Amino acid sequence: SYVLTQPPSVSVAPGKTARITCGGNNIGSKSVHWYQQKPGQAPVLVVYDDSDRPSGIPERFSGSNSGNTATLTISRVEAGDEADYYCQVWDSSSDHPAYVVFGGGTKLTVL
Amino acid sequence: QVQLQESGPGLVKPSQTLSLTCTVSGGSISSGGYYWSWIRQHPGKGLEWIGYIYYSGSTYYNPSLKSRVTISVDTSKNQFSLKLSSVTAADTAVYYCARGHVVVVAAILYFDYWGQGTLVTVSS
Numbered sequence: 287s288y289v290l291t292q293p294p295s296v297s298v299a300p301g302k303t304a305r306i307t308c309g310g311n312n313i314g315s316k317s318v319h320w321y322q323q324k325p326g327q328a329p330v331l332v333v334y335d336d337s338d339r340p341s342g343i344p345e346r347f348s349g350s351n352s353g354n355t356a357t358l359t360i361s362r363v364e365a366g367d368e369a370d371y372y373c374q375v376w377d378s379s380s381d382h383p384a385y386v387v388f389g390g391g392t393k394l395t396v397l
Numbered sequence: 398q399v400q401l402q403e404s405g406p407g408l409v410k411p412s413q414t415l416s417l418t419c420t421v422s423g424g425s426i427s428s429g430g431y432y433w434s435w436i437r438q439h440p441g442k443g444l445e446w447i448g449y450i451y452y453s454g455s456t457y458y459n460p461s462l463k464s465r466v467t468i469s470v471d472t473s474k475n476q477f478s479l480k481l482s483s484v485t486a487a488d489t490a491v492y493y494c495a496r497g498h499v500v501v502v503a504a505i506l507y508f509d510y511w512g513q514g515t516l517v518t519v520s521s
């Protein structure tokens with residue numbers, strides 16, 4: 287089965303740039319989506335299809351995807367960005383039905 | 398604005414069947430282009446996809462749970478449901494329902510609307 291690997295934690299000072307990676311075999315050939323989850327709340331979609339933002343998500347959130355790594359970049363980090371972040375793909379191949387895969391999640395700490 | 402709301406027992410005994418329902422408002426479950434999904438999160442852990450259903454009734458399940466999972470849809474009530482049989486303490490989790498926005502030809506599926514989640518505890 288397809289595996290997505292995220293660092294358990296990332297720390298960043300306010301106003302700086304945070305980069306959260308999501309590793310997977312040839313992930314650049316897949317469409318990657320990112321979710322933000324704050325304690326006690328449901329996940330919220332912040333980036334879809336590698337680099338698109340849903341309505342209402344600040345431009346500070348951006349994404350990229352190439353080779354074996356997808357990256358969520360949060361510019362000008364604010365205290366309110368402190369949360370868990372998950373990447374997700376829809377894995378389809380000829381030998382099994384398409385199914386959903388989530389990364390293990392990364393806890394973003396704002397120092 | 399689409400809204401999803403989970404409902405069902407918060408406590409289930411071991412070996413019994415967990416049953417949850419997700420009620421969708423602000424949009425029709427019969428609209429094409431969406432896979433109606435169940436996702437769970439064990440306490441302090443990450444997200445685990447359980448499965449999804451198309452309004453036509455086609456289902457897809459996580460292989461690790463497939464033998465115990467049934468997802469069904471009731472378009473007349475704009476609801477879809479989850480049944481997980483033979484539960485153990487390892488099934489204690491927050492269960493979310495979510496709308497999966499799908500573009501099959503591009504192999505894209507992402508979850509754009511989520512319910513608030515409901516904690517289900519398996520204990521005698």
